[in-house]
Amino acid sequence: MKFFLTLVAMLLCVAALGVSIRFDDLYRVERYSDLPLLMPQGIGWESKAVFNPTAIVVDSIVHMFYRSEDWSGVGRWNGTSRIGKATSSDGFDFTREASPAIEPTETYELPGGCEDPRIVRVDDLYIMTYTGYDGGKARLCIATSHDLATWEKLGPVFSNDTWSKSGAIVPAKINGNYYMYFGDSSIKLAYSKDLKNWTVYPRPVLEPRQDKFDSRLVEPGPAPLITEEGILLIYNSADFSTIYRPGAALFAIDNPRNLLKRTDVSLMEPELSWEKLGQVPNVIFIEGAVVVGNRLILYYGAADTYIGAAVVGLAW
Template identity: 40%
Template structure:
């Protein structure tokens, strides 16, 4: 056998025994990241079967965070990071059929948390009970105004129609509920399923605060497409519509991509020097409808950039996720396909920290240090 044939045979055997390494995922200069999971700290929030509180609707003690703790909002308050996370009890047998409540966790370093023993936002005997019971309060996003008013957007789930609710607070513990955000926009909007609100924010010095776009508060929202809404008071919102009066989708899921199933808005959007940056969650469709490099039905994280002068116009979008389920704690739990579901993003000590739900079961975190940029999660 000549030497050339021997060389080719050896190369073939080497490739078979040592598959090619994953591809580096280099992010464009307009994107945020990449985010690195610190070693040995995740998940940062897990279930706690010892936490009880008296539920006024059930009229008994409830193990309110005994089944799952996931999908977190995050904010910086008085030099600490506060994570407001979704917690499920054991009242049902599957996702969406238990009761969810919002818990409070506080950290000085972003990784070690002290939690309150009772939830801070939950269904109760109030004027929102019809929207929130029995499913509860789900999937929060939180931001703060320049004057220190905290605003939380969350899904009100009565197991019939999911609706975006809004509440305000001065301390992140005591919340005033204002009801569905589209309550004054008309029945055709308030009674149509809607969720996942990402209000636009900006960095003012070292603080990330709610900002206006063209004189109005602006949010991106939705899961089957990215939609938008505007407000003058942060409580009452008007959906952005097209010339026929229908909801206007600014981006949609894309066949053959990681976001082929859903494009669900993530943490508060950020005004940067490049535009308005929205981080979102993409669900991958099975088979040739999705990106076959990634697991079917998995949730990964994408980014899209909108024009600052025309916030309805998408000007750039990642074709692959910058964060995807890779660690064991992101691929084991009640959502077996794997999930990194991003909802909380804070600017803390000159770094960006992202908090996300892991497989609908626990809370993880990852860090982007602008002084030491890293690539996105590697591509298979």
């Protein structure tokens, strides 16, 4: 009976949220433009860098949330990060809001700020994971909203106060649980019933591979996509030459720990000048994935300074 209920839940999940993309289609990713979508601007909170964007589509409008930096930092602290917001009707031409959507207010967020958002909608709740950085330690945090305008901070995800980053939550509950892939060296999996108390599986579900593009580290990219083939997790990685490239992994819907498939080569690599030169050179770091029309749009941070986009044609 339990297996039957799990199967029914899985089928309903695919029917409601499934994206019509095949795993192998990701090898056909193409840059949308040779120019960034967004660049630093002004003299204030987004004057130094804008990068690592997440996105979600609501009523045919793309809502992008991105990390910004100002010039307030000294030493190893690069500047205070905030989360900005921009909207677009086509997924490429964005209008920015004048003020940050989320600012650092808590001791675990200051002075470094709020970094690297990832957003997902589960039922009627928008859930954003982000990194709170106090200048010395990174802590994976969660904020929730019902309207994408007012956010409630739930605080750090893990009570043991250890270094943690990069949380990508599956966009549907499985057997009544939220599932989240996280980590910035290997990728682990955690589950929770209330977004506040998380249990972490003891073994990573994805690790670096020797002599591959992801030999040094792997960490989650955008919130996963539910497809007919499984849970599609686009991830970011680096090799020992410190070049950051994205890959992809496919996990079973009925068991999010079960790795089904993984890309043998990277989906993209830094090629353009603004992907190679910036605060951190040679970086493509995907954190946003949305479907607009017949295309999957992937939003990425480039060289920790700019925002770019790539597209994949969908099978219908």
